[in-house]
Amino acid sequence: MTPVRGWPLSFRLFASAALGAIGAFGQAPHGHWGAAVLALILIVPVFLASETRARAGWVGWYFATGYFAHALSWIIEPFQVDAERHAWMAPFALVFMAGGLALFWAVAFRLSRHFGATAMGQSIFLVVTLSLAELARGYVLTGFPWAGVAQIWVDTPMAQLLSLVGPYGLNALTYAVAFPIGAALVQERRLQALARPLSFAAVMVVLTMGYASIRPRVQDGPHTVRIVQPNAPQHQKWDPAYAPLFFARQIEYSAALPRPDLIVWPETAVPAWLGSAQPYLASITDAAQGTAVVLGIQRGDGPRIFNSMVYLDEAGRQSGLYDKHHLAPFGEYVPLGDLMGRFGIYGLAATAGHGFSAGPGPDLLDFGKMGKALPLICYEAVFPQGVNGAPGRADFLLQITNDAWFGTRSGPFQHLAQARMRAIEQGLPMIRSANTGISAMIDPLGQVTASLALGKAGYVDAILPQPQQPTVYSRIGDSPVLAALLFLAALVWFSIRRLSK
Structure with missing residues (x-):
């Protein structure tokens, strides 16, 4: 039984949003990747304390909203260029952007909460579902993968893994290191439970350092x-x-x-x-x-x-x-632009109708x-x-x-x-x-x-x-990562369902 379960729901949701905001310190210009990893670890006990799947989804949404609201706070800046026309939109843009992107995380958290399954099993399922959610965020509705967790590693040797698995694969590896550690924190024999996830994290660090050291030198x-x-x-x-x-x-x-x-x-x-x-x-x-x-x-x-x-x-x-x-939606063009133009709503970088056209x-x-x-x-x-x-x-x-x-x-x-x-x-x-x-x-x-x-x-x-020379990722793209995540999702799903019976 996790002590977090004794907290009022409102406090759990507030704590989730706060953890998300702290996690965003991993993004540039701060670059505190440890803050991001710590936030990912600590959100797992809050997730596992959820009494229903709906509450697990709310935990994910609050966590992600706090994260994106902090990481994407720069999004209010374009609305200040022509403040008389656009400043009123700035708070709405930040709220809707952060809350909208957080929906991907909310779905992942909700799908991953399975009562009767082990804490470790649920954390592993969360690794898969959230990785899939982030991949979807990069593609759905033209995509907006900005502030992906993989960005926290850009100044570290971990970034070299991008040449192998790309940003969505590196997202998944980051979750795979953090979430099982968070699950181990709520188990009875905590130190014993931490042994495996910490060993996995250590192996990942050693392998990453080794790979980074053999990357070809720049000429x-x-x-x-x-x-x-x-x-x-x-x-x-x-x-x-x-x-x-x-x-x-x-x-x-x-x-x-x-x-x-x-x-x-x-x-x-x-x-x-x-x-x-x-x-x-x-x-x-x-x-x-x-x-x-x-x-x-x-x-x-x-x-x-x-x-x-x-x-x-x-x-x-x-x-x-x-x-x-x-093109940037609402920046260079507005969906239904001519209709929106009648209400005085244009892309920030355009002055009429649909705005810019896309090249081939x-x-x-x-x-x-x-x-x-x-x-x-x-x-x-x-x-x-x-x-x-x-x-x-x-x-x-x-x-x-x-x-x-x-x-x-x-x-x-x-x-x-x-x-x-x-x-x-x-x-x-x-x-x-x-x-x-x-x-x-x-x-x-x-x-x-x-x-x-x-x-x-x-x-x-x-x-x-x-x-x-062409990297592995430049040759294979995101398809193998997607296929592997879908396979793991099916495997973990059936394992959880079998153990829950």
């Missing part, structure tokens, strides 16, 4: 990339009084000596639509002095508008175009002697399945983004962490140019080799590391 490549960061605050970015200043900064940084092999500007870096941007592009070509340039720009095609990336070759010719395909999907851009790049615009780097869906193997990843929307607290740091995860998963370097930061060169092991701090205007010249 520098022959090319230098200039990453430009103009630091244009979002409320000034399109202001006619300030936009020329930000553009001039980028021109100045691009013209500086010595000459790199490639210059990268951030998302929507040009204050004009592509169809009428020739004077701007001519200025960029003159400043680049024979160096190829990648830049973000908006473009129109009839009634449709796109958030795009353009590649200008050494002669200033447009030699590549990519349209963002994974992941693609590769040919950069000549530098190889092929997989372009990613803004939060496309959050989705591992999008990176895995590219039509071929890239030589490097290329992300341009405008993280000014995310404020200066946690959002930009978490976005960078996820970019680092994509590099590890693929075994590829990533060039990352962010309007207000954090711009960075990331090597195939997820380490930042050069960067520009948040809120700083400037540029950095960085050597582009060599790509490594």
Whole structure:
């Protein structure tokens, strides 16, 4: 009998929310992964004290709501850019986002509570169901896997497991370490019960350290990339009084000596639509002095508008175009946009109707002697399945983004962490140019080799590391993890049902 069962339900739910909020300290910029693991361990006794499945579901919902409310608190920042229009939406956005994402966890907790089954059996079933719930969160309704538990490991050797099992597999391994320890805490012979889960955790640590130590060493490549960061605050970015200043900064940084092999500007870096941007592009070509340039720009095609990336070759010719395909709901478009527009509700980054249109999907851009790049615009780097869906193997990843929307607290740091995860998963370097930061060169092991701090205007010249061989995860994706979790779910389900009879 767990002592938690003697607590009033209201206190248990409050404790669950508090544990979730504490667990979010594992996310960037805090990086206290121990807080996240401890929260995952301690929520299990509260879960096992639930007298009904419904109460177990509420425990999961409160825990996850506390976790996401803290981890995603940056989501109020975009609504402050145009406060007169959008500030009233900010608290609703945070509450509905945290509470909505928590529904995935609530279902997992409810399904895992089986009376008559052992505490350890239920904790193992929770590992499987919550892992499946997190996988669903990354795919359902366009997906939003931000703040996945795997992100807490980005600065540790555990992150190298991403190259084997990806983020959803690493989620599952994290739960597999934490939940059985939590179940052991409520058993009568606690020290004896802790022996197995602690031994499993120790073995995982040893194997992970061993794997991280044999990962291929990063090799520098022959090319230098200039990453430009103009630091244009979002409320000034399109202001006619300030936009020329930000553009001039980028021109100045691009013209500086010595000459790199490639210059990268951030998302929507040009204050004009592509169809009428020739004077701007001519200025960029003159400043680049024979160096190829990648830049973000908006473009129109009839009634449709796109958030795009353009590649200008050494002669200033447009030699590549990519349209963002994974758009941000309520940011770049609004479902039923024309109808919502009648009520004055538009995407934060759009001003009419449905907003931006989605491009055809992941693609590769040919950069000549530098190889092929997989372009990613803004939060496309959050989705591992999008990176895995590219039509071929890239030589490097290329992300341009405008993280000014995310404020200066946690959002930009978490976005960078996820970019680092994509590099590890693929075994590829990533060039990352962010309007207000954090711009960075990331090597195939997820380490930042050069960067520009948040809120700083400037540029950095960085050597582009060599790509490594395709990783296991880049070859197999999420399907094997899904299949293994479904098999384990069936196995544990039937075992629990048999033992409960």
